[in-house]
Amino acid sequence: MTWVIGERIAQIRKEKGWTQKDLAQATRLSRGYTAAIEEGNQQPKIKTLALIASALGVTIEELLR
Numbered sequence: 001m002t003w004v005i006g007e008r009i010a011q012i013r014k015e016k017g018w019t020q021k022d023l024a025q026a027t028r029l030s031r032g033y034t035a036a037i038e039e040g041n042q043q044p045k046i047k048t049l050a051l052i053a054s055a056l057g058v059t060i061e062e063l064l065r
Helices: 002-015 022-025 031-039 046-056 060-064
Strands: none
Touching: 002 022, 002 031, 002 046, 002 060, 022 031, 022 046, 022 060, 046 060
C-alpha cells in the first residue's frame, strides 16, 4: 500500500508541474524523505500525509485512491 500512496503522490505532484524539491519545500520535509515516500521505501504517518495533501491542494482521501 505504501508504494501505491507514493505513486499517487508522485502523480499529483507531476500534474502540478512540481519537482520533488518543490514538494519538499512546500511541506518542509527533506527531498530525500519525500522521494523515499514516492518510491515506497518510507511509510508516512497520517500527519505527514495530511501535510503532503495540504501542500498539493488535495484531500488525504484523494491520495489514497
